[in-house]
Amino acid sequence: MIKQLSIFLENKKGRMWKALDVLEEAGINIRALSLADTSDFGILRLVVPKPDEAKEVLEKKGFLVKIGExxxxxxxxxxxxxxxxxxxxxxxxxxxxxxxxxxxxxxxxxxxxxxxxxxxxxxxxxxxxxxxxxxxxxxxxx
Incomplete structure (x- = not known):
């Protein structure tokens, strides 16, 4: 099994970009991603080589992040x-x-x-x- 990040995003312009910008600034590359949305929020699912580090840097920037398998x-x-x-x-x-x-x-x-x-x-x-x-x-x- 592998770890996957689930990042909960408000459906607002620029929120996905900001999350990915945080990862870029931290030097964390993305191996796979998926985005699902509702009218109020989206779930950005990512597979990254450093999931624990990615979670930490995203949470420091105010994102709600869950790690799952x-x-x-x-x-x-x-x-x-x-x-x-x-x-x-x-x-x-x-x-x-x-x-x-x-x-x-x-x-x-x-x-x-x-x-x-x-x-x-x-x-x-x-x-x-x-x-x-x-x-x-x-x-x-x-």
């Missing part, structure tokens, strides 16, 4: 790659709350960040099905 899985970057992972979770009756993905540069695979309702059961199902579950070092080093 997610699962990173490598999949083939071709039609059906993601479907194989979703089929594993479905067969194990594991509900997926959200996911986001990115394509790894210079490789023929994509990385999917998964947050199942039960993270331990999701991880076990994926590992027992020989999915390419990535370590935090592998993801942070991309």
């Amino acid at each position: 997610v699962i990173a899985v490598g999949i083939t970057d071709k039609p059906g790659g993601l479907n194989k992972i979703l089929k594993i979770l479905n067969r194990s009756d594991i509900n997926l709350e959200y996911l986001y993905a990115f394509v790894e540069q210079n490789k023929s695979r994509a990385i999917v960040i998964l947050h199942p309702e039960n993270i331990d059961a999701g991880l076990e199902a994926l590992q027992n099905s020989d999915a390419d579950v990535l370590t935090d070092a592998e993801v942070y080093g991309i």
Whole structure:
């Protein structure tokens, strides 16, 4: 499992930019991100190589930040790659709350960040099905 930051942002002009500016000033690079919003606020989810440091610098600037765990899985970057992972979770009756993905540069695979309702059961199902579950070092080093 890897650590993911969830940053709660007011739906105001410039709030996402300010959060990312704080990380830039701290020299913290972003490996993956997702943004979900409602009419009042947004949740910026980030995978960064230094999650604890990122949380600290963001909180010092007034941001509400939570660190949670997610699962990173490598999949083939071709039609059906993601479907194989979703089929594993479905067969194990594991509900997926959200996911986001990115394509790894210079490789023929994509990385999917998964947050199942039960993270331990999701991880076990994926590992027992020989999915390419990535370590935090592998993801942070991309």
